[in-house]
Amino acid sequence: MTDLIPPTLTHVLHLEVDVAAAIEIGATPNGVRRIVPILGGRVSGPLMTGIVLPGGSDVQQVRSSTETAVLARYVLESDRGEFVMIENRGVRTGSESDIARLRADEPVDPANIYFRSTPVFETEATRLSCLNNRVHVGVGARRKGLVIFDIFEVQ
Template identity: 65%
Template sequence: MPPTAPPSPTPPPLEHLLHLEVTVAPPIEIGATPGGLRRVVPITGGIVSGPLLTGRVLPGGADFQVIRTPTETVAEARYVLESDQGERVYVENTGLRTGSAEDIARLRDGLPVDPARIYFRSVPRFETDAPRLAVLTSHVFVGSGVRHPDTVVFDFFRVG
Protein backbone atom coordinates (compact mmCIF):
# COMPACT_ATOMS: atom_id res chain seq x y z
CA MET A 1 0.00 0.00 0.00
CA PRO A 2 1.49 3.42 -0.99
CA PRO A 3 2.20 5.93 1.80
CA THR A 4 -0.43 8.56 2.43
CA ALA A 5 0.60 12.12 1.63
CA PRO A 6 0.29 14.60 4.48
CA PRO A 7 -2.62 16.99 4.13
CA SER A 8 -1.91 20.27 2.38
CA PRO A 9 -2.48 23.51 4.24
CA THR A 10 -5.66 25.34 3.36
CA PRO A 11 -5.42 28.94 2.13
CA PRO A 12 -5.84 31.36 5.02
CA PRO A 13 -8.90 33.59 5.10
CA LEU A 14 -8.60 37.38 4.92
CA GLU A 15 -10.47 39.73 7.26
CA HIS A 16 -10.78 43.42 6.34
CA LEU A 17 -9.80 45.57 9.34
CA LEU A 18 -8.60 48.97 8.07
CA HIS A 19 -9.34 51.42 5.25
CA LEU A 20 -6.92 54.32 4.77
CA GLU A 21 -7.14 57.40 2.59
CA VAL A 22 -3.66 58.93 2.79
CA THR A 23 -3.09 62.43 1.39
CA VAL A 24 0.27 63.11 -0.19
CA ALA A 25 2.27 66.10 -1.43
CA PRO A 26 4.11 66.18 -4.75
CA PRO A 27 7.10 63.84 -4.83
CA ILE A 28 10.64 64.96 -4.18
CA GLU A 29 12.74 63.53 -7.01
CA ILE A 30 16.22 62.38 -5.95
CA GLY A 31 17.22 61.13 -9.38
CA ALA A 32 18.53 58.02 -11.08
CA THR A 33 20.52 56.04 -8.54
CA PRO A 34 22.19 52.64 -9.08
CA GLY A 35 19.03 51.01 -7.66
CA GLY A 36 16.60 52.96 -9.86
CA LEU A 37 14.86 56.30 -9.88
CA ARG A 38 14.60 57.34 -6.21
CA ARG A 39 11.88 59.67 -4.92
CA VAL A 40 10.25 60.57 -1.63
CA VAL A 41 6.52 61.31 -1.38
CA PRO A 42 5.61 63.33 1.76
CA ILE A 43 2.51 62.15 3.63
CA THR A 44 0.38 65.14 4.67
CA GLY A 45 -2.48 63.43 6.54
CA GLY A 46 -5.57 61.39 5.88
CA ILE A 47 -8.25 59.28 7.48
CA VAL A 48 -8.46 55.72 8.74
CA SER A 49 -11.69 53.78 9.23
CA GLY A 50 -12.82 50.22 9.61
CA PRO A 51 -13.96 47.70 12.16
CA LEU A 52 -10.72 47.94 14.16
CA LEU A 53 -10.38 51.71 14.53
CA THR A 54 -11.32 55.10 13.20
CA GLY A 55 -9.09 58.13 13.27
CA ARG A 56 -6.55 59.92 11.18
CA VAL A 57 -3.21 59.60 9.46
CA LEU A 58 -0.82 62.07 11.07
CA PRO A 59 1.19 64.36 8.81
CA GLY A 60 4.95 63.86 8.76
CA GLY A 61 5.40 60.42 7.27
CA ALA A 62 6.71 59.63 3.81
CA ASP A 63 6.69 57.03 1.08
CA PHE A 64 10.25 56.21 -0.04
CA GLN A 65 10.04 54.89 -3.59
CA VAL A 66 12.37 53.32 -6.11
CA ILE A 67 11.15 53.08 -9.68
CA ARG A 68 13.23 50.03 -10.58
CA THR A 69 12.05 49.68 -14.16
CA PRO A 70 9.55 51.54 -16.36
CA THR A 71 6.92 49.01 -15.19
CA GLU A 72 7.81 48.41 -11.52
CA THR A 73 7.91 50.58 -8.41
CA VAL A 74 8.85 49.48 -4.88
CA ALA A 75 7.47 51.66 -2.08
CA GLU A 76 8.39 51.74 1.61
CA ALA A 77 6.05 54.05 3.49
CA ARG A 78 6.41 55.00 7.15
CA TYR A 79 3.74 56.95 8.98
CA VAL A 80 1.60 57.14 12.12
CA LEU A 81 -2.10 56.50 12.66
CA GLU A 82 -3.99 58.05 15.56
CA SER A 83 -7.32 56.59 16.68
CA ASP A 84 -10.25 58.71 17.82
CA GLN A 85 -9.31 57.56 21.37
CA GLY A 86 -5.77 58.94 21.00
CA GLU A 87 -4.04 55.57 20.49
CA ARG A 88 -1.10 55.75 18.12
CA VAL A 89 0.08 53.13 15.65
CA TYR A 90 3.39 53.22 13.79
CA VAL A 91 3.10 51.75 10.27
CA GLU A 92 5.78 50.43 7.93
CA ASN A 93 4.12 49.50 4.66
CA THR A 94 6.24 47.87 1.95
CA GLY A 95 4.57 47.59 -1.43
CA LEU A 96 4.98 46.66 -5.05
CA ARG A 97 3.23 48.54 -7.86
CA THR A 98 3.37 47.26 -11.44
CA GLY A 99 1.67 48.16 -14.67
CA SER A 100 2.44 49.09 -18.24
CA ALA A 101 5.24 51.59 -18.81
CA GLU A 102 2.65 54.12 -19.99
CA ASP A 103 0.47 53.73 -16.89
CA ILE A 104 3.42 53.90 -14.48
CA ALA A 105 4.64 57.05 -16.26
CA ARG A 106 1.17 58.60 -15.85
CA LEU A 107 1.20 57.80 -12.11
CA ARG A 108 4.68 59.29 -11.83
CA ASP A 109 3.43 62.47 -13.52
CA GLY A 110 0.49 62.70 -11.07
CA LEU A 111 -2.13 61.75 -13.64
CA PRO A 112 -5.07 59.41 -13.02
CA VAL A 113 -4.90 55.77 -14.11
CA ASP A 114 -7.68 53.18 -14.01
CA PRO A 115 -6.90 51.16 -10.83
CA ALA A 116 -7.84 47.92 -12.62
CA ARG A 117 -4.74 48.39 -14.81
CA ILE A 118 -2.30 48.54 -11.87
CA TYR A 119 -1.17 45.76 -9.52
CA PHE A 120 -0.56 47.45 -6.13
CA ARG A 121 -0.11 45.17 -3.10
CA SER A 122 1.69 45.60 0.19
CA VAL A 123 2.70 44.03 3.46
CA PRO A 124 2.14 46.45 6.35
CA ARG A 125 3.72 46.01 9.78
CA PHE A 126 2.38 47.78 12.84
CA GLU A 127 3.70 48.79 16.24
CA THR A 128 1.53 50.08 19.10
CA ASP A 129 1.33 49.98 22.86
CA ALA A 130 -2.49 50.11 22.81
CA PRO A 131 -3.86 46.85 24.30
CA ARG A 132 -7.08 47.20 22.30
CA LEU A 133 -5.07 47.17 19.06
CA ALA A 134 -2.76 44.25 19.92
CA VAL A 135 -4.08 42.28 16.94
CA LEU A 136 -2.00 44.61 14.77
CA THR A 137 1.24 43.34 16.31
CA SER A 138 0.33 39.67 16.56
CA HIS A 139 -0.89 38.89 13.03
CA VAL A 140 0.24 39.15 9.43
CA PHE A 141 -1.52 41.69 7.21
CA VAL A 142 -1.69 42.28 3.47
CA GLY A 143 -2.81 45.41 1.69
CA SER A 144 -4.37 46.37 -1.60
CA GLY A 145 -3.79 49.91 -2.82
CA VAL A 146 -4.90 52.46 -5.37
CA ARG A 147 -2.85 55.54 -6.26
CA HIS A 148 -4.74 58.72 -7.13
CA PRO A 149 -3.03 62.03 -8.01
CA ASP A 150 -3.04 63.37 -4.42
CA THR A 151 -4.23 60.38 -2.38
CA VAL A 152 -3.28 56.76 -1.81
CA VAL A 153 -6.13 54.47 -0.73
CA PHE A 154 -5.32 51.24 1.08
CA ASP A 155 -7.37 48.42 2.50
CA PHE A 156 -5.58 46.20 4.98
CA PHE A 157 -6.60 42.61 5.64
CA ARG A 158 -5.60 40.35 8.52
CA VAL A 159 -4.39 36.96 7.31
CA GLY A 160 -6.21 34.29 9.30
Protein backbone atom coordinates in the same frame (compact mmCIF):
# COMPACT_ATOMS: atom_id res chain seq x y z
CA MET B 1 -0.76 16.23 1.21
CA THR B 2 -1.06 18.16 4.47
CA ASP B 3 -3.96 19.13 6.65
CA LEU B 4 -3.06 22.82 6.49
CA ILE B 5 -5.94 25.17 5.90
CA PRO B 6 -5.41 27.95 3.32
CA PRO B 7 -5.64 31.41 4.87
CA THR B 8 -8.56 33.73 4.45
CA LEU B 9 -8.58 37.52 4.66
CA THR B 10 -10.55 39.79 7.00
CA HIS B 11 -10.79 43.51 6.25
CA VAL B 12 -9.54 45.57 9.21
CA LEU B 13 -8.61 49.07 7.98
CA HIS B 14 -9.30 51.52 5.17
CA LEU B 15 -6.65 54.24 4.78
CA GLU B 16 -6.86 57.42 2.72
CA VAL B 17 -3.40 58.97 2.83
CA ASP B 18 -2.98 62.55 1.59
CA VAL B 19 0.35 63.01 -0.17
CA ALA B 20 2.36 65.91 -1.55
CA ALA B 21 4.04 65.98 -4.92
CA ALA B 22 6.96 63.57 -5.19
CA ILE B 23 10.49 64.82 -4.68
CA GLU B 24 12.49 63.35 -7.54
CA ILE B 25 15.93 62.43 -6.18
CA GLY B 26 16.99 60.89 -9.50
CA ALA B 27 19.22 57.97 -10.43
CA THR B 28 21.27 56.87 -7.43
CA PRO B 29 23.50 53.80 -6.99
CA ASN B 30 20.35 52.04 -5.68
CA GLY B 31 18.13 53.00 -8.60
CA VAL B 32 15.88 55.94 -9.39
CA ARG B 33 14.57 57.34 -6.09
CA ARG B 34 11.48 59.37 -5.27
CA ILE B 35 10.27 60.58 -1.88
CA VAL B 36 6.55 61.27 -1.41
CA PRO B 37 5.78 63.31 1.75
CA ILE B 38 2.72 62.22 3.72
CA LEU B 39 0.51 65.17 4.65
CA GLY B 40 -2.17 63.40 6.72
CA GLY B 41 -5.31 61.45 6.01
CA ARG B 42 -8.11 59.34 7.39
CA VAL B 43 -8.46 55.85 8.86
CA SER B 44 -11.70 53.88 9.06
CA GLY B 45 -12.80 50.31 9.35
CA PRO B 46 -13.93 47.69 11.81
CA LEU B 47 -10.73 47.87 13.86
CA MET B 48 -10.42 51.63 14.38
CA THR B 49 -11.23 55.09 13.10
CA GLY B 50 -8.93 58.07 13.25
CA ILE B 51 -6.39 60.03 11.28
CA VAL B 52 -3.06 59.64 9.50
CA LEU B 53 -0.63 62.07 11.13
CA PRO B 54 1.42 64.32 8.87
CA GLY B 55 5.16 63.79 8.71
CA GLY B 56 5.68 60.34 7.25
CA SER B 57 7.03 59.52 3.83
CA ASP B 58 6.84 57.01 1.02
CA VAL B 59 10.32 56.21 -0.30
CA GLN B 60 10.14 54.76 -3.78
CA GLN B 61 12.67 52.80 -5.80
CA VAL B 62 11.79 52.89 -9.48
CA ARG B 63 13.06 49.54 -10.71
CA SER B 64 11.94 49.96 -14.30
CA SER B 65 9.42 51.88 -16.39
CA THR B 66 6.78 49.35 -15.27
CA GLU B 67 7.72 48.56 -11.64
CA THR B 68 8.22 50.55 -8.44
CA ALA B 69 9.06 49.27 -4.95
CA VAL B 70 7.60 51.38 -2.14
CA LEU B 71 8.38 51.73 1.55
CA ALA B 72 6.10 54.05 3.49
CA ARG B 73 6.43 54.87 7.19
CA TYR B 74 3.86 56.93 9.05
CA VAL B 75 1.72 57.09 12.18
CA LEU B 76 -2.00 56.56 12.70
CA GLU B 77 -3.93 58.05 15.61
CA SER B 78 -7.23 56.49 16.62
CA ASP B 79 -10.21 58.58 17.67
CA ARG B 80 -9.44 57.26 21.21
CA GLY B 81 -5.95 58.78 21.19
CA GLU B 82 -4.08 55.51 20.49
CA PHE B 83 -1.01 55.66 18.25
CA VAL B 84 -0.06 53.05 15.67
CA MET B 85 3.17 53.07 13.68
CA ILE B 86 2.97 51.50 10.23
CA GLU B 87 5.74 50.38 7.90
CA ASN B 88 4.15 49.50 4.59
CA ARG B 89 6.32 47.76 1.98
CA GLY B 90 4.91 47.07 -1.42
CA VAL B 91 5.19 46.90 -5.15
CA ARG B 92 3.33 48.72 -7.89
CA THR B 93 3.39 47.46 -11.47
CA GLY B 94 1.54 48.27 -14.64
CA SER B 95 2.04 49.10 -18.27
CA GLU B 96 4.70 51.63 -19.13
CA SER B 97 2.10 54.23 -20.13
CA ASP B 98 -0.04 53.72 -16.99
CA ILE B 99 2.97 53.96 -14.67
CA ALA B 100 4.13 57.14 -16.46
CA ARG B 101 0.66 58.63 -15.88
CA LEU B 102 0.78 57.70 -12.18
CA ARG B 103 4.22 59.32 -11.82
CA ALA B 104 2.75 62.47 -13.40
CA ASP B 105 -0.12 62.33 -10.83
CA GLU B 106 -2.67 61.66 -13.59
CA PRO B 107 -5.65 59.31 -13.13
CA VAL B 108 -5.26 55.61 -13.97
CA ASP B 109 -7.89 52.90 -13.60
CA PRO B 110 -6.85 50.90 -10.48
CA ALA B 111 -7.79 47.69 -12.34
CA ASN B 112 -4.77 48.32 -14.60
CA ILE B 113 -2.28 48.52 -11.71
CA TYR B 114 -1.01 45.77 -9.42
CA PHE B 115 -0.46 47.61 -6.11
CA ARG B 116 0.01 45.29 -3.13
CA SER B 117 1.73 45.68 0.22
CA THR B 118 2.71 43.94 3.44
CA PRO B 119 2.14 46.43 6.26
CA VAL B 120 3.72 45.86 9.66
CA PHE B 121 2.26 47.67 12.65
CA GLU B 122 3.48 48.62 16.13
CA THR B 123 1.29 49.90 18.95
CA GLU B 124 1.09 49.77 22.74
CA ALA B 125 -2.71 49.93 22.64
CA THR B 126 -4.09 46.70 24.10
CA ARG B 127 -7.29 47.05 22.10
CA LEU B 128 -5.28 47.09 18.86
CA SER B 129 -2.73 44.41 19.82
CA CYS B 130 -3.83 42.20 16.91
CA LEU B 131 -1.93 44.66 14.71
CA ASN B 132 1.31 43.70 16.47
CA ASN B 133 1.02 39.94 16.16
CA ARG B 134 -0.84 39.16 12.95
CA VAL B 135 0.18 39.16 9.29
CA HIS B 136 -1.49 41.78 7.14
CA VAL B 137 -1.69 42.45 3.40
CA GLY B 138 -2.87 45.56 1.62
CA VAL B 139 -4.25 46.50 -1.75
CA GLY B 140 -3.71 50.05 -2.91
CA ALA B 141 -4.76 52.61 -5.46
CA ARG B 142 -3.30 56.00 -6.36
CA ARG B 143 -5.41 59.07 -7.03
CA LYS B 144 -4.40 62.68 -7.42
CA GLY B 145 -2.86 63.71 -4.09
CA LEU B 146 -4.10 60.54 -2.41
CA VAL B 147 -3.12 56.92 -1.81
CA ILE B 148 -5.89 54.54 -0.76
CA PHE B 149 -5.23 51.23 1.01
CA ASP B 150 -7.50 48.50 2.23
CA ILE B 151 -5.70 46.41 4.83
CA PHE B 152 -6.61 42.78 5.53
CA GLU B 153 -5.61 40.47 8.37
CA VAL B 154 -4.49 37.05 7.16
CA GLN B 155 -6.48 34.46 9.13
